[in-house]
Amino acid sequence: MSASTKTVKQTKRTDPRKILSSAPLWIALVLIGFLWTLPTAGLLISSFRPAVDIQTSGWWTAITHPFAETTRWTIENYQQVLTAEGMGTAFLNSLLVTIPSVVIPITIAAFAAYAFAWLDFPGRGFFFALVVALMVVPLQTALIPVLRAYVGLDLNGTYLGVWLFHTGFGLPLAIFLLFGYISSLPGEIIESAHIDGASPFTTFTRLVLPLSVPVIASFAIFQFLWVWNDLLVALVFLGTGREVMVVTSQLSALVGERGQDWHILTAGAFVTMIVPLIVFFSLQRYFVRGLTAGSVKG
Amino acid sequence: MEETMQSGGTGRSVATGVLRVAVSIIVPVVTFVLLYAAFIFMRDSDASRLLVAAVALIVGVFGVWLIYIGTDMVVSLLPAGIRERVRPFVFVGPALVVLTAYVVLPAVSSLYLSFLDARADEFVGLANYVFIFTDPAMLIVLRNNLLWLIFVTAFAVGMGLVIAVMADRAGRWEPVVKSLIFLPMAISAVGASVIWKFVYAFRPAGAEQIGLLNAVVTALGGDPQGWLLLRPWNNFFLILVMIWLLTGFCMVVLSAAVKGVPGELLEAARIDGASEARIFFQVIIPTIRGTLLTITTTVLIMVIKVFDIVFVMTSGQFGTQVIANRMYQELFTFRNSGRGSALAIILFIAIVPFIIYNVRSLREARR
Numbered sequence: 001m002s003a004s005t006k007t008v009k010q011t012k013r014t015d016p017r018k019i020l021s022s023a024p025l026w027i028a029l030v031l032i033g034f035l036w037t038l039p040t041a042g043l044l045i046s047s048f049r050p051a052v053d054i055q056t057s058g059w060w061t062a063i064t065h066p067f068a069e070t071t072r073w074t075i076e077n078y079q080q081v082l083t084a085e086g087m088g089t090a091f092l093n094s095l096l097v098t099i100p101s102v103v104i105p106i107t108i109a110a111f112a113a114y115a116f117a118w119l120d121f122p123g124r125g126f127f128f129a130l131v132v133a134l135m136v137v138p139l140q141t142a143l144i145p146v147l148r149a150y151v152g153l154d155l156n157g158t159y160l161g162v163w164l165f166h167t168g169f170g171l172p173l174a175i176f177l178l179f180g181y182i183s184s185l186p187g188e189i190i191e192s193a194h195i196d197g198a199s200p201f202t203t204f205t206r207l208v209l210p211l212s213v214p215v216i217a218s219f220a221i222f223q224f225l226w227v228w229n230d231l232l233v234a235l236v237f238l239g240t241g242r243e244v245m246v247v248t249s250q251l252s253a254l255v256g257e258r259g260q261d262w263h264i265l266t267a268g269a270f271v272t273m274i275v276p277l278i279v280f281f282s283l284q285r286y287f288v289r290g291l292t293a294g295s296v297k298g
Numbered sequence: 299m300e301e302t303m304q305s306g307g308t309g310r311s312v313a314t315g316v317l318r319v320a321v322s323i324i325v326p327v328v329t330f331v332l333l334y335a336a337f338i339f340m341r342d343s344d345a346s347r348l349l350v351a352a353v354a355l356i357v358g359v360f361g362v363w364l365i366y367i368g369t370d371m372v373v374s375l376l377p378a379g380i381r382e383r384v385r386p387f388v389f390v391g392p393a394l395v396v397l398t399a400y401v402v403l404p405a406v407s408s409l410y411l412s413f414l415d416a417r418a419d420e421f422v423g424l425a426n427y428v429f430i431f432t433d434p435a436m437l438i439v440l441r442n443n444l445l446w447l448i449f450v451t452a453f454a455v456g457m458g459l460v461i462a463v464m465a466d467r468a469g470r471w472e473p474v475v476k477s478l479i480f481l482p483m484a485i486s487a488v489g490a491s492v493i494w495k496f497v498y499a500f501r502p503a504g505a506e507q508i509g510l511l512n513a514v515v516t517a518l519g520g521d522p523q524g525w526l527l528l529r530p531w532n533n534f535f536l537i538l539v540m541i542w543l544l545t546g547f548c549m550v551v552l553s554a555a556v557k558g559v560p561g562e563l564l565e566a567a568r569i570d571g572a573s574e575a576r577i578f579f580q581v582i583i584p585t586i587r588g589t590l591l592t593i594t595t596t597v598l599i600m601v602i603k604v605f606d607i608v609f610v611m612t613s614g615q616f617g618t619q620v621i622a623n624r625m626y627q628e629l630f631t632f633r634n635s636g637r638g639s640a641l642a643i644i645l646f647i648a649i650v651p652f653i654i655y656n657v658r659s660l661r662e663a664r665r
Contacts, residue, residue: 100358115389168400229486
């Protein structure tokens with residue numbers, strides 16, 4: 001099957017008539033790709049222009065005349081955004097919120113997925129169906145009750161509170177994905193470990209976990225992007241105090257405070273985007289896998 | 299093995315036994331004490347931010363592992379018969395506890411709160427729901443969510459499919475174009491909102507336009523517009539942002555399905571003289587129906603909860619309010635937990651068909 005598609009592809013490429021007839025097609029495609037990128041390009045270019053220039057001329061003038069005397073470039077916007085506008089602190093906070101929010105659900109889900117796949121216990125089928133059912137529950141249904149509970153427990157505004165919330169809503173999907181992978185591991189390996197006297201705990205840590213790295217990586221990328229790009233959970237549980245805000249809430253606060261200062265907003269937006277973009281360009285294959293695997297989520 | 303040890307030297311085996319018990323008790327106890335101390339420290343500490351951050355990271359990353367190691371040690375102390383029956387719960391227990399505490403119980407609690415008044419003091423029956431379905435402002439909220447659902451889903455999935463089919467025939471341009479269209483998927487909705495707010499930026503007529511859209515409009519001889527103030531069309535300018543975000547995602551998923559359409563099938567249709575449009579509708583679409591259904595439901599579920607774009611671009615003003623943003627306002631601006639909860643429950647009810655569908659497919663897969 002794959003061999004036949006390959007030959008089809010090759011004839012497609014070498015046949016000159018085909019190339020000619022497909023010209024309108026790829027011109028249309030390149031045009032779409034160009035239009036799709038234009039808004040982001042405008043943001044990126046503007047973030048390197050002085051405030052006055054952004055306010056007085058369109059960003060495209062800087063591209064059409066890149067070396068004209070009136071076209072000036074600067075990194076001052078970034079300096080201002082990272083220090084005075086609090087994006088630097090927000091960046092650290094985002095890392096602090098995101099890393100445990102990825103590691104904790106993966107750990108808990110891996111243990112649970114292993115039990116669902118290879119250990120026998122009463123209610124296994126029911127609990128797994130529950131996990132699947134919870135996969136698409138919107139996180140809005142939990143916001144108010146959890147917030148009320150957090151106020152009582154003094155957990156409001158803490159990182160721990162946010163980690164646990166992201167854990168709760170990341171778990172169903174994580175368990176589901178990891179279960180699919182772990183349950184398909186060959187049974188003989190797990191059996192033989194058991195016969196060799198390994199406890200389930202050892203089997204899990206020494207055998208199952210290392211074998212599950214690919215699926216863990218896929219979910220990790222998805223969850224990382226999800227938490228990094230999240231605004232609602234951060235707003236509700238961390239609030240809008242300067243010292244606790246993450247990049248998304250900080251940027252949204254800047255939109256409110258400095259709505260017309262595009263030199264601040266463009267640079268700020270790019271600071272929030274840089275990490276996901278690096279992940280996107282360096283790990284695109286895994287990125288796609290994680291995203292498609294993890295798209296259905298509360 | 300244990301027997302030989304016992305006959306070999308009772309004293310030594312008793313000692314190791316005691317030691318093992320001691321370790322098995324001490325390790326979990328120390329674990330929980332440490333975690334609790336770290337928790338209190340992080341919650342109440344005025345220590346330097348970096349120190350708190352370091353403790354937070356260590357606890358967040360390694361703390362969970364300690365809990366599992368600790369409980370597993372405790373379970374190992376149990377008599378052999380019970381031990382193996384309890385052990386699976388060491389593995390699934392924490393997951394079930396977290397899911398119950400964060401997803402199941404809060405959902406039930408939200409349902410309960412939605413029947414109470416603003417401050418959750420008195421029972422008001424269905425009053426919150428009646429308000430949502432009769433208040434003129436709320437009806438606009440519901441209408442807007444419907445607009446989002448219809449237009450984002452139709453355009454993101456439709457364009458994603460068309461681009462996927464086109465890209466499949468574009469030869470060496472395919473990966474480049476696909477990357478460009480897929481790229482917004484990495485950008486947060488907040489970042490995308492800033493990007494598009496800049497595209498929609500408005501200057502009075504006569505002034506130099508700095509927003510791309512108004513620059514194009516004025517260059518074509520039109521009048522500049524404050525796009526985000528233009529009722530009811532401003533909704534569509536917000537909807538466009540989400541279409542821009544999601545089309546690439548639909549394209550990538552559908553592209554894999556389109557590539558799975560057998561080449562012989564397409565060739566046969568072409569030899570029979572079918573037009574490309576006919577091939578698209580009568581060969582490609584029926585073949586990838588399953589994927590099409592999955593991606594459509596996925597997009598629907600994402601769109602119904604839309605929050606960030608509206609929150610950042612208009613805060614729900616000028617007739618652009620949606621359910622999730624209104625819920626946030628009910629919570630933090632109007633301090634009305636009853637109406638907020640009712641809105642959350644409406645979102646939940648809208649999702650219920652997908653829950654049923656998921657569980658049903660699971661059952662079928664098991665068979």
